[in-house]
Amino acid sequence: AQSVTQPDIHITVSEGASLELRCNYSYGATPYLFWYVQSPGQGLQLLLKYFSGDTLVQGIKGFEAEFKRSQSSFNLRKPSVHWSDAAEYFCAVGASEGGANNLFFGTGTRLTVIP
Amino acid sequence: EADIYQTPRYLVIGTGKKITLECSQTMGHDKMYWYQQDPGMELHLIHYSYGVNSTEKGDLSSESTVSRIRTEHFPLTLESARPSHTSQYLCASSEYRGFDEQFFGPGTRLTVL
Numbered sequence: 001a002q003s004v005t006q007p008d009i010h011i012t013v014s015e016g017a018s019l020e021l022r023c024n025y026s027y028g029a030t031p032y033l034f035w036y037v038q039s040p041g042q043g044l045q046l047l048l049k050y051f052s053g054d055t056l057v058q059g060i061k062g063f064e065a066e067f068k069r070s071q072s073s074f075n076l077r078k079p080s081v082h083w084s085d086a087a088e089y090f091c092a093v094g095a096s097e098g099g100a101n102n103l104f105f106g107t108g109t110r111l112t113v114i115p
Numbered sequence: 116e117a118d119i120y121q122t123p124r125y126l127v128i129g130t131g132k133k134i135t136l137e138c139s140q141t142m143g144h145d146k147m148y149w150y151q152q153d154p155g156m157e158l159h160l161i162h163y164s165y166g167v168n169s170t171e172k173g174d175l176s177s178e179s180t181v182s183r184i185r186t187e188h189f190p191l192t193l194e195s196a197r198p199s200h201t202s203q204y205l206c207a208s209s210e211y212r213g214f215d216e217q218f219f220g221p222g223t224r225l226t227v228l
Contacts, residue, residue, distance in 0.1 A: 004157070009155065032213075032214045034214075036219075041221065041222075042221055042222075043119070043205060043207070043218075043219030043220050043221050043222055044158075044205070044207075044217075044219040045219070046216045046217070049214075049216070051214070090158065094213075094214035100163070100171065101213055101214055102148075102160055102163065102173070102174075103160070103214070103217065104157070104160075104174070105157045105158040105159075106157060107155060107156055107157050108155075108157075
């Protein structure tokens with residue numbers, strides 16, 4: 001069965017510092033991987049996705065993620081965090097079950113940015 | 116910009132009441148979804164639809180029901196609300212092609228007393 005693990009519940013970084021949010025997945029076939037961000041009181045917004053090809057994926061807002069099949073990981077990175085990046089971040093894997101293509105989400109990582 | 120709307124944004128209601136959470140999208144997307152989100156937990160898919168007259172149950176069992184009479188509208192109904200239904204409900208939509216980007220509404224935070 002597919003699953004997504006985000007081991008860090010809450011991360012605090014200083015503005016301008018680099019950021020890495022961890023994501024590990026479990027899925028038997030080729031994974032479709034996503035990172036979404038949720039600001040307070042808002043719905044989720046897609047940051048980036050990986051389907052195939054280059055394992056380093058660029059997204060919006062200066063984020064990137066690297067797919068590492070050997071580690072079953074899809075970590076999200078940003079070289080310099082801005083205060084506006086404070087939000088909750090969700091990793092998800094797309095899985096095909098019974099003909100349905102749906103997403104399975106991790107529990108999220110809450111990012112706090114301090115000045 | 117994604118146009119997907121949910122009403123109400125917040126709802127506090129007593130046990131036993133019937134409620135309907137509204138979700139509408141103006142993007143012409145065929146596929147729509149309802150997720151349940153609790154603090155510190157995964158988003159769980161409770162219902163989805165491939166298009167008009169299509170409804171499917173997600174991976175999390177739910178006592179709610181959905182309907183899809185129009186492409187743009189995907190309401191969720193609880194016939195008799197209970198405190199265990201207290202949660203945030205997120206609606207989303209996407210093109211009906213593989214794993215296209217899902218666009219999310221702002222959510223409805225439901226509290227059942």
